[in-house]
Amino acid sequence: MEDNTPTDATRFTVLLVDDEVFILNSLKRLLRSQPYDLLLAESGEQALELLASHPVDLVVSDARMPSMDGATLLAEIYRRHPQTIRILLTGYTDMPTLIKAINEGRIYRYLSKPWDDAELLSTLEQSLAHLHSERERQRLEKVTRQQKAALEQLNATLEKRVESRTAELQQTADMLDLAYAELKRSYVVSTEVFSLLVNQRLPQGKQTNQALNELVRACCNAGLVESSLEHDLIMAAALYNVGKLGWSDSMLARPSDLMHHHERDTFRAYPETSESLLMSLEPMQDAARLIRHHQERWDGSGFPDHLKGSAIPQGSRLLKLAVDFVELQRGLVLERNMNRDEALMFIRKYAGRLYDPDMIEPFVQVCASYLTDITLADPRVRGLGTRDLEGGMVLARNLNADNGMLLLNAGKALTPVLVEKLIAFEAMEGARYTVFVRVAETA
Template sequence: MDEQLATTSPYKPTVLLVDDEESILNSLRRLLRSQPYEVLLAGSGAQALEIMAARPIDLVMSDARMPAMDGAMLLAETRRLYPATTRILLTGYADLTMMIKAINEGQIHHYISKPWNDEEMLLTLRQSLEHQHSERERLRLEKLTLEQNDQLKALNASLEKRVEARTSELQQTADMLDLAYDELKRSYVTGTEVFSLLANLRLPKEKQTNRQLIELIRVYCTAQVMDEASNRDLTMAAALYNIGKLSWSDSMMIAPADLLHSTDRERYRAYPAQSESLLMTLEPMKDAARLIRHHQERWDGTGFPDHLKGEAIPFGSRLLKLAVDFIELQHGLILERQMNSDEALLYIRKYAGRLYDPGMVEDFVQACAAFLSDVTLGDPRVKVLSTRELAEGMVLARNLNADNGMLLLNAGKVLNLPLVDKLIAFEAMEGARYSVFIKEPDDAPLLA
């Protein structure tokens, strides 16, 4: 005990010795003089209690038999008032009743018989104080642990609140960035539309396609309830699908693709990839640029630039091809003859499964009917017949024009047999084949 206390702690235990015989006290004081204890003496139980009331005592060793207050009573009162103080009974009598009382009421830690053995006395005191020191350290550490746990709980609660507040702040920032990014994307859509209108100024008015294409794409997306991102990408693709053509000559810009030869045809087949490369550096345009790259692919794999086939072609590119061809057929940019809207749709129906996704064609026809008032092909009562299938009493659903653009018959004209014969003869003379749009009256049965 002496080495431990001397090396590990500056604390010096206080030992109170209680005996009504002064000689016993002096003997004990001499024995403990060399020990690292502060030794106090008391000649009675009452005096011992006064000392303990005045200052902390680590260990009380009391004689068993004393007048007024014996050792058992003193140690019992010590236990009641100062339970942390170690209690030892010193007795010179084999008094079983005293021992039981001291153990039961004073809950003594040890008892030592008189006459004592000095070494045994010192060992008992040292072990008792070591045990007390260990117990105090255990209680201190437990208290420290509880305090630290409470501090950790408080810190965790504080951290959770701070994390929650920071998370909320970050979420708000992220939401603001998302809104800003969405606004940026919308600004890009507006910007691409403005730029497409400027680019179209290179073309004669009758060859400008982008405005119609943008509006048609929006009608289709609305009808098919497409998501905002797809709608946005398709709109930007429609606005800038032909940006790769701006380096062409004016004559090539307005020439029908079907009449291009050699070098010009190769340049034509390169324009989707050229358009993509011009737009890929703009982050919000990357998805739209990919749609532009593949909008001249064909369902049967004979398109360009990558010969994609079927559903390997992006959905948006398949839709863009339908819309581009529908508009460009009417502007004379694909075939030499300019088609009307119904003829263009008839062409698209004819090549469904070869040039176009057959699963998209009829939805596209309905979108075109909603987009253009002169489209009659979306009406189930309208049929397309050859001149030799015409019969007396049939009514034209739309104007009939010759290949050179000359008006032959007005919409609403009721056919008779002489008129049908004249159409057949004129068709043979021109070497043409006319598609005649016929609509039955509302009260007539549908045409087969």
């Protein structure tokens, strides 16, 4: 496989558009040390004139400009020059403008004013790397079409040379299949690259996308969904929370269980928002449908459509399991961060209410294989409250206080006195601990 990373010799042309000259000068100073040829425009009309006479790889446009705003400009650029990467620079939160820029201008990313220099430089670098990769993909696709056309022409005269050419033709066909498979995989790679940009909106300890991508891939490899769903499910896992991009930073980091009343409608709308942002991209339409329904619940109490049981798409059922498992550990569902075993206990508890009951145990087994510190896969392990503990039970994993202090090591045998001390400590701390113990098998 060829390396699609741009070389040091690659130069790109970047067009900066803003009606405020000092903003243009600030951007010019920031980018002058980069390997870019810069063009400047003070209006949408001037930008379109430059695009008509210069090949431009990427446009960074201000959102609010007189005569022609940034969303309208980027939509027009998409119509005339669809291969040009488009980035919106906005100094205010305006969801209609942002949605227009995404749906009509098909923007790659939007950034807020005042911008962070490092983030802006990183965004441009990633955007242009994506552009380079897309051009390489198109080149390979053209080569593939040419090879296919040559193969069809060869087939017209195949009867005369069938015996001598059969092996060579089979090899060529295999290579074409591999090329098509690689092209299909590139769509998945692109969504995972974009998911990293979505992840940047979240605080470090709240980021979910990478862990979710890896877990969903493990579930697909284990056969938890039909093979025909794997491609769309992996893309859905990468972009399930794209509808949260318009949220405030405080809302992004707040557990859904603690959201204010006025925030709950926004939270419940994010699967539909995610779907609407992706539906205009034809290769993403099936993945967008999985995202729309990943907050449906097995008992019909979910959203947005209150689907129930097997009416919920299979991929959406698995995506909900994986999203909740990861978000419970990041403190995005409840006020505290659960460990992995506690998250699985929560999922088991709500089997048949929130989750497909037939998926629970296969999902637990995947987690146990994929994550080394899962203990609940062992049928002898139980998660108990302190008042349910008995002497003779053995800790299956370390017990830590809420502040992180180690209370007891895994392997410690409990005594009645030790159980009483744990109960007293729990009461003193005002906490509620789940203790994972290994119990003896009954005859």
